[in-house]
């Protein structure tokens with residue numbers, strides 16, 4: 001990333017990083033530019049890439065839901081929100097620091113405590129979603145925590161939604177015979193990563 005920043009400093013092009021290198025006001029140092037670029041790469045690419053592949057996996061493993069989506073493409077917006085809720089791929093990324101003593105869920109916390117929010121758990125809260133462990137593309141749209149909450153809520157969420165709508169819609173329309181090429185239990189899951197997903201998703205189609 002340092003090499004990339006240095007390259008854009010020497011030879012600007014019509015791209016986001018060149019814009020940040022040359023037009024940020026006040027200017028950013030190289031160290032800051034590297035940090036911003038890394039956040040954009042991690043937050044902007046790893047998330048949507050995994051959401052697309054894991055979303056495809058979830059649909060292939062729920063043929064009734066996949067069929068419902070194939071039969072009615074207007075369900076795509078619903079399906080994307082439901083997949084975001086059901087999969088909640090950023091599992092430990094939402095954390096906050098208390099600014100004053102506070103009681104949360106019956107636990108007394110001092111000021112300056114770090115709170116890590118268990119978003120996968122929150123997104124399966126039965127008080128909000130009946131039968132929360134069920135993937136249901138017909139589920140009415142409700143707010144979920146897959147993009148976090150409040151002032152730091154995901155900056156790229158609208159782009160992510162568009163990528164998923166287009167990506168999943170095109171995948172299932174262009175490849176009607178899409179199916180898994182290996183049994184589900186052989187798919188290598190990213191259990192050890194901050195952003196959940198699959199290391200690979202072997203599929204085939206006819």
Ligand code: HEM
Pocket residue numbers: 039040043044045047048051089090093094095145146147148149150151152153154155156157159160
């Ligand atoms: C399905 C895709 C995505 C998911 C599930 C996701 C999820 C999240 C989550 C959970 C947070 C933390 C929010 C909080 O602390 O309240 C976050 C923050 C962020 N996301 Fe995303 N994200 C996705 C795609 C993207 C994309 C495409 C971009 C940019 C192109 C992006 C840029 C960011 C940035 C810059 C932050 C930090 C915001 C801040 O701290 O103020 N994300 N995202």
